[in-house]
Amino acid sequence: MSAVLPRTTSVWPALALVVNAFVWGTSWWAFRQLEARGLHPLWATVLIYGMAVAVILLLRPRALRQLLHTPALWVLVLASGTTNAAFNWAVTIGDVVRVVLLFYLMPLWAVLLARALLNEPLTRLAGVRVLIALAGAAIVLWPAERSGWDALPLPRSLPDWLGVIGGFSFALNNVMLRREAHRPEEGRALAMFAGGMGVAGVLALGLASAGTAPWLPAPQPAWLAGVFALAVLFLFGNMALQYGAARLPANVTSVVMLTEILFASVSALLLGGGSLTAQLLAGGALILLAALMSTLGSAPDASH
Known part of the structure; x- marks a missing residue:
């Protein structure tokens, strides 16, 4: 990287992007700790993003008016909210390595949405990238010891579906950010964080009412401290992303952000959050290749 950019201008922005990728790549562990203390990941998402919304409204109150009077930003609300709700829930209850790989099918969806x-x-x-990503997904999802229709490589568990849905909505989030790039930054930021709070809140209320998820528990110091710490880390990670993405070429930003896959996979393997099989390794290699190919002349992705 230093061969492309002067060392003084490339090192710190690149490190900032790595910090953001590390925060998101290891966030699964924090969500599992919160769940162990009685806080469902959807409720945790509501509280974490609610804090971020409060900070934005406090510092940039005009952002609310922008959001309320810009219908296109509500698509961003839905896309960002679905991304965060799906991802945070999936990595809490599923195999982290598998979920992250399915989530990073995002370049496939981005081609179609763009x-x-x-x-x-x-x-x-772009067509080659789509085929490579589809091949990788098929390998990851290929069921062992099944035949007929049951042998089709389709998502079969809730974490699988959440990973795929999260990746699709992440692609929609990024495409909408590019389409609405002329909007004021605070309005787009509020839309993303409000979506994280709103979509997770609706899902949490619906599941709790149906009896398939717990209600928000009574406040306890253990999980309150964890929520606050995670909110601070997410805000810090987002600031690091904005700092790095503004100072590096878009393709370099996209490549560095892929280290999230590395952090998620390694931390999951070390901390018992996932496993790595030959099948996952082969499919993941193709998915990663498609993601790397998408960085050729790409715009920087947004934080989820």
């Missing part, structure tokens, strides 16, 4: 929403052409390279 065509539909931004009128970007479907190039030959």
Whole structure:
């Protein structure tokens, strides 16, 4: 990297991006600790993003008016909210390595959404990326010892579905950020954090009412401290992302952000949050290849 940019201008921004990737890549452990203390990951997401919304409104109160009067930002609310609710829930209850790999099918969805929403052409390279990502997903999802329709490589568990849905909504989030890049930054930031709070809140209320998830527990110092610490880390990680992405080329930013996969996988293997099989390794290699190919001339992705 130093061969492309002067060392003084590339090292600190790159480290800032790595910090953001580390925060998100290891956040699964924090969510599992909160769940062990009685706080469902959806309720944790509501509280964490609620704190971020409060900070934005305190520092940039005009952001609320921008959000209320800009219908396009509500698509961003839904996309960002679904991304965070799905990802945080999935890594809490599923195999972290598998979930993160399925989540990073995002470049596949981004190609299709960019065509539909931004009128970007479907190039030959984009088509190759789609095929590679699909092949990787098929390997990851291929069920062992099944035949007939049961042998189709489709998501079969809640964590699998959440990983795929989270990746799709993350792609939609990034495409909408590019389409609405002319909007004031505080309005877009509020939309993303409000979505994280709102979508998780609706899901948590619905599941709790149906009896399939617990209600928000009574405040306890153990999980309150954890929520506050995680909110601070997420805000710090987002600041690091903005700092790094503003000072590095878009393709460099995208490559560095892929270290989230590394942090998530290594931490899961060390802390018992996931396993690595030959099947996952082969499929994951293809998914990662497709993601790396998407960095050629790409715009920087947003934090989820």
